[in-house]
Each structure stands twice: as structure tokens, then as C-alpha cells.
Amino acid sequence: MKLSSKALLALAISSITATAYADTQSQDFVPTTLAGTSAQSEAKGFIDGQSLGGTTRNWFSSEKKFRGQRFTYEKHGQARTDANRTNWVQGTILNYSSGFTQGTVGVATEVAAYNAVVLDRSKRDIKGGSNRTLADSDGDAVGQxxxxGLANVKFRVSNTTLTAGRQNFSSGIVDTIGNRALPSSFEGVSFNSEEFSNLSFQGGIFDRVSPRTEQSLSKFRSEYGNGQETDKVKTLGFNYQPFKSLKTSVFAANVEDFWNQYYFGATHELGDAQTLALTTGLNYYKTTDTGSKKMGNIDNDTYSLSLGLTHQAHSLTFSYQEVNGDEYFDYLHETNGIYLANSLTSDFNSPNEKSFQVAYAINMAEYGVPGLKFNVYSARGWGIDGTHYNGTAYGEAGASRSDLRLMDGEKHQEYGVGTSYAIQSGPLKATTIRGTYVTHRASAQQADGNIKEFRLVTTIPFNIL
Known part of the structure; x- marks a missing residue:
């Protein structure tokens, strides 16, 4: 990984700040030992350990394109355009989890039913739905x-669990995404091993994804590509905490005939938030083509470096991100496999792009209102250059606004403000209400365009058993 001069400067600032304030966050080394207890030895049994509950989420989004850009939809067989798009969906998850049977090898199961009710069914409003509202081939909303969403069997020995079927999985490369009314999930086999005190291992082989806004399973494809599909995704990695203040994560993945991708992440904490705490984060991805190269030639190094300062209720974060490669930093569609600091409404991941973000947040618990938070941020990306791209996965020359070869010195900027509240007690305890407003402005060939969006999301958890 080649760090730019700005990234090196941020690291230097981090080092200087570390020496300027008292080291109240322990920097002690954490020895690797066997886990003190066995989860399987404490199994309650298939019935005694069962639970039934879930969530219901009201998801509303109102978007508006500007500077002459429009959404396209069909009405009476004719293509029409409009600057506005609205999606409003109620998504409910009913999740049943059994306990593990007792004995050396425990067996359990998890089943979750996902249901969506579309509250705005206007063809003109939803504009074909995309990954927000499920629509039929004519563009009409599927009302309900x-x-x-989940259907799997689990086997556990000691602190190691093998899961087979439709499931959630979380890593820096393959990660369930839950930013719509319903989340995605994956079909395959995975394992999670926590046999050591500060070291855990994860891996999986998946061949299908259950998308956020589709009823059937789909093959994996890339977020930014031209629709090419892959039959298999394999991933393996570990999480390791060598010091009380330092957490690291290393993962690798083979996406068949797409790419090999490698991820390293680290978070270091220092100081005391009552005076001044410093959090430094590094995320790095290396991506290279493999197999039949359905996504073309790929040789991409992308990283982000963040520096966060916290004083009591207030936090201020600076994040720098850089893409080194003539193609997008790409990841799997219907996953959250992008842990970069500047992945916002825009991912700031275009070829050779550099970006910088400043974010401020305040936690009102310090002022007597627990559960209430506010945040605001500004991010800017520049230096986008796709003129040296020689593949076909991201559009033919002149075919679309997102064709990389048309991007020469493109830039864009994003502003956002948000507030959230989590109810602290009573029958609606843990219910969260989140409102955000984002504006994104872009030069002519930057792919994300000019758009404003307001979202209001209310999530209510519930327990039956």
C-alpha cells in the first residue's frame, strides 16, 4: 500500500496527539489464551433456549434530482421523466431461534419470515422501485x-459454530446490509470460532444472496459492474485484539471469475472521553482479477484513514480516502462489504479518486437527554480519472454517464445532517427513530449525479418468547 503525503501527515498528527494527553485507555498487551468457558457446555436445550421476536421498520425516502437530471419510468408504454422519487415501505421480521441441544455437539435452528407492505404504490412515485420498492415488470409496486429471510441449521462444539442455510454473515468483505426496510441475507455454509480469548476465526462459502427488495434468491454480482454474475463467493479471516486499545481484522475472499480481495482493518483508542479521547482507524483493500476475469483487468489498492477526537458529548472526525487503480473500488451488490470511512450516500470510490470528510456528532445524554444524538458531515472527492481504463465491465465508451473513460478530473461533494432518538424505557424501549437529509453535487461525468434525499426510518423491536 502506497500512502499519500496527506495520509502520512494524518498519521503524524495522530502520533503527536497521542503524546499530548494522558494515556487513560489501557495500552496493555493481551495474551492469547483459551476461552475461559465453553458456550456449548452452557446450552439450555432446544426448547428451553428458544426465542421468538423481531422488528418492524417504517422506511420512508423522498429524493429529488436537480441540475437537469431526472428519474425515468414508463407509463402507458411510454418513457417519462420526473425529478422526484418517493419510496415508503413497512418491513417486518419475525425471527424464531431455538436453543442448542445439550451434549458435545449442539444443534439449533433459526428461521425468520420477512414481510413488506408498500405504503406508497404510485408508479410515478416509486420510479420502478430499484432496491427500495419491489416492482413488477411493468413498474407497478408489488403491494405486499x-x-x-433466514432458514438454517447450526452445529456447535465448544465455542465453534457451523451454520448451513440462509443466514447473516458479517466481515469486511461479505456483510449483511440492512439500510432498507428489510436486510439482505446469504445462502451457504459458514463457521465462527471463538476458542481463544482475543482471537476469533470466520469463514464461509456462499452461492446465492437474498436481496433486500426481492422475493427470490439471486446470484452475486458487483455493485458497480455491468450485471455479470458469479456462482460462488469464498471468504476466510480472523479478528484479533493484541492490545486492550487495538482491534484488528484480516479477511480474504475469492469471488469466482471476478476478483480476489483482501482486507485489513485496525482501530486504536487512546485517552479519556471526559478530557480528550483519540480514535484512529485504518481500512485497506487490495483487489486483483481472477479466473475468466468477468470484471476485466483489476489491480486496485484502496484505503481510508480516520482520526476521531471525542470530548464528553462532542466528537470530531477527519477521514481521508484514496483509490489507487483505473477502475472502481468495487464490492458485492446486496452486501455492506465496504468498510471505508468515506462510504456515505456516495462511496467516493471512483478510479484514482481522493476524498476528505469532516464529521461532527453530539450525544445529548451528556445534557440529560439519553438516546438523542445529532450529526453533520461534509465530504469532497476529487481527481477522478478513468481515462486509462481498458475493460468493459463499467460501460462502453460514450455509452453512459458512468463510463469510466469519460471521467477526467471529475469531482463531487456531499453534505449530510441527521438526528436519531432511541426510546429508553416503557413498552417501546429500544425503538429508534432516525431522520437524515443529504445533498450530493457532482461534475458532469461523476456517476452519482446531483440529488437531494430525506429519509425517516423508525424501527420497533418486539419479543414474543
Missing amino acids: WSKL
Whole structure:
């Protein structure tokens, strides 16, 4: 990884700040030992350990394109355009989890039914739905639909669990994404091993994804590519905490005939938030083509470096991100496999792009209102250059606004403000209400365009058993 001069400067600032304030966050080394207890030895049994509950989420989004840009939809067989798009969906998850049977090898199961009710069914409003509202081939909203979001069997020995079937999985490369009314999930086999005190291992082989806004399973494809599909995703990695103040994560993945991708992440904490705490974060991805190269030639190094300062209720974060490669930093669609600091409404991941973000947040618990938070941020990306791209995965020359070869010195900027509140007690305890407003402005060939969006999301958890 080649760090730019700005990234090196941020690291230097981090070092200087570390020496300027008292080291109240322990920097002690954490020895690796066997886990003190066995989760399987404490199994309650298939029935005694069962639970039934879930969440219901009201998800509303209102978008508006500007500077002459428009959404396209069909009405009476004719293409029409409009600057506005609205999506409003109620998503509900009913999740049943059994306990593990007792004995050396425990067996359990997890089943979750997902249901969506579309509250705004106007064809003109939803504009074909995309990954927000499920629509049929004519662009009409599917008013109500359900599916099995999770359906798996688990086997556990000591602190190691093998899961087979439709499931959630979380790593820096393959990660369930839950930013719509319903989340995604993956079909395959995975394991999670926590046999050591500060070291855990994860891995999985997946061949299908259950998308956020689709009823059926789909093959994996890339977020930014031209629709090419892959039959298999394999991933393996570990999480390691060598010091009380330092957490690291290393993962690798093979996406068949797409790419090999490697991820390293580290977070270091220093100081005391009552005076001044410093959090430094590094995320790095290396991506290279493999197999039949359905996504073309890829040789991409992308990283982000963040520096966060916290004083009591207030936090201020600076994040620098850089893409080194003539193609997008790409990741799997219907996953959250992008842990970069500047992945916002825009991912700031275009070829050779550099970006910088400043974010401020305040936690009102310090002022007597626990659960209430506010945040604001500004991010800017520049230096986008795709003129040296020689593949076909991201559009033919002149075919679309997102064709990389048309991007020469493109730039863009994003502003956002948000507030959230989590109810602290009573029958609606843990219910969260989140409102955000984002504006994104872009030069002519930057792919994300000019758009404003307001979202209001209310999530209510519930327990039955």
C-alpha cells in the first residue's frame, strides 16, 4: 500500500496527539489464551433456549434530482421523466431461534419470515422501485410480499459454530446490509470460532444472496459492474485484539471469475472521553482479477484513514480516502462489504479518486437527554480519472454517464445532517427513530449525479418468547 503525503501527515498528527494527553485507555498487551468457558457446555436445550421476536421498520425516502437530471419510468408504454422519487415501505421480521441441544455437539435452528407492505404504490412515485420498492415488470409496486429471510441449521462444539442455510454473515468483505426496510441475507455454509480469548476465526462459502427488495434468491454480482454474475463467493479471516486499545481484522475472499480481495482493518483508542479521547482507524483493500476475469483487468489498492477526537458529548472526525487503480473500488451488490470511512450516500470510490470528510456528532445524554444524538458531515472527492481504463465491465465508451473513460478530473461533494432518538424505557424501549437529509453535487461525468434525499426510518423491536 502506497500512502499519500496527506495520509502520512494524518498519521503524524495522530502520533503527536497521542503524546499530548494522558494515556487513560489501557495500552496493555493481551495474551492469547483459551476461552475461559465453553458456550456449548452452557446450552439450555432446544426448547428451553428458544426465542421468538423481531422488528418492524417504517422506511420512508423522498429524493429529488436537480441540475437537469431526472428519474425515468414508463407509463402507458411510454418513457417519462420526473425529478422526484418517493419510496415508503413497512418491513417486518419475525425471527424464531431455538436453543442448542445439550451434549458435545449442539444443534439449533433459526428461521425468520420477512414481510413488506408498500405504503406508497404510485408508479410515478416509486420510479420502478430499484432496491427500495419491489416492482413488477411493468413498474407497478408489488403491494405486499413475504419470503424466508433466514432458514438454517447450526452445529456447535465448544465455542465453534457451523451454520448451513440462509443466514447473516458479517466481515469486511461479505456483510449483511440492512439500510432498507428489510436486510439482505446469504445462502451457504459458514463457521465462527471463538476458542481463544482475543482471537476469533470466520469463514464461509456462499452461492446465492437474498436481496433486500426481492422475493427470490439471486446470484452475486458487483455493485458497480455491468450485471455479470458469479456462482460462488469464498471468504476466510480472523479478528484479533493484541492490545486492550487495538482491534484488528484480516479477511480474504475469492469471488469466482471476478476478483480476489483482501482486507485489513485496525482501530486504536487512546485517552479519556471526559478530557480528550483519540480514535484512529485504518481500512485497506487490495483487489486483483481472477479466473475468466468477468470484471476485466483489476489491480486496485484502496484505503481510508480516520482520526476521531471525542470530548464528553462532542466528537470530531477527519477521514481521508484514496483509490489507487483505473477502475472502481468495487464490492458485492446486496452486501455492506465496504468498510471505508468515506462510504456515505456516495462511496467516493471512483478510479484514482481522493476524498476528505469532516464529521461532527453530539450525544445529548451528556445534557440529560439519553438516546438523542445529532450529526453533520461534509465530504469532497476529487481527481477522478478513468481515462486509462481498458475493460468493459463499467460501460462502453460514450455509452453512459458512468463510463469510466469519460471521467477526467471529475469531482463531487456531499453534505449530510441527521438526528436519531432511541426510546429508553416503557413498552417501546429500544425503538429508534432516525431522520437524515443529504445533498450530493457532482461534475458532469461523476456517476452519482446531483440529488437531494430525506429519509425517516423508525424501527420497533418486539419479543414474543
